[in-house]
């Protein structure tokens with residue numbers, strides 16, 4: 001399929017691909033005012049408000065399927081909220097979003113904070129509850145099924161190493177730096193693997209496996225389930241493999257999952273289970289990192305942004321540098 005021929009009956013207009021970048025740009029620019037200011041909530045709120053407003057400029061009948069939380073806990077961009085300027089008229093689009101992926105990163109001016117979203121036709125994105133997810137990812141170029149969450153980290157590293165034609169010790173794995181990953185990190189280091197520990201931001205961590213320049217071969221460990229769907233949408237566009245399994249810490253989380261129609265609590269989700277059909281992934285850097293440059297405020301009343309937008313049906317990836325007037 002090339003970009004001139006979207007799938008028959010596709011609701012995802014080609015114009016929308018570029019329009020969505022305006023939405024992530026707006027969120028990133030708003031959050032960037034709070035970089036390094038130590039206030040996670042204010043940074044998140046600024047991104048949410050800007051993203052909400054930007055969505056309303058689009059001629060879509062959008063529904064947030066992954067957002068800032070449930071209606072009673074999030075004033076804006078909550079799950080189920082309608083967004084877009086053409087309710088009942090425009091194309092019906094489901095949206096997974098994280099206006100600020102990396103609130104702590106932003107507050108501390110660390111690397112890899114993003115404004116991010118995925119859009120797909122109605123019913124094509126998993127309504128992931130706000131639980132953790134066990135994640136396992138590898139970049140493109142490996143035989144299908146090379147990774148398997150049902151296997152141990154050692155088995156997965158050995159499989160990828162064999163397919164890559166290297167020793168397990170040559171494999172580099174990205175892991176969120178959390179006490180819950182102590183055993184995983186020890187196992188990987190026992191194999192001699194390089195472990196890249198990140199403080200936050202596992203959407204960028206998963207996507208890093210698709211970029212040889214990062215040297216990261218695999219992503220492993222538990223992070224947010226919503227972030228898992230966003231990362232899966234990106235991998236649908238650029239290639240790579242992903243396994244995710246929801247992790248429930250209590251009965252309330254299981255109840256929330258049931259509410260979104262999730263019955264098999266142990267299911268291992270693959271890319272197409274998380275984001276199926278045609279989908280679009282868009283992100284703008286808030287702070288600079290392995291994926292994107294962050295927002296930069298320049299002398300002379302200007303600022304620059306860097307964004308990426310990709311589409312599953314065409315496989316097109318566009319890197320967009322924006323120059324904006326400070327207002």
Ligand SMILES: O=P(O)(O)OC[C@H]1O[C@](O)(COP(=O)(O)O)[C@@H](O)[C@@H]1O
Pocket residue numbers: 100101102103104176178199200201202203222223224225227
């Ligand atoms: O911090 P926890 O509880 O380990 O959760 C991990 C999740 O938090 C993040 O690091 C950042 O999330 P926030 O933007 O909500 O701060 C995600 O990338 C990741 O999936």
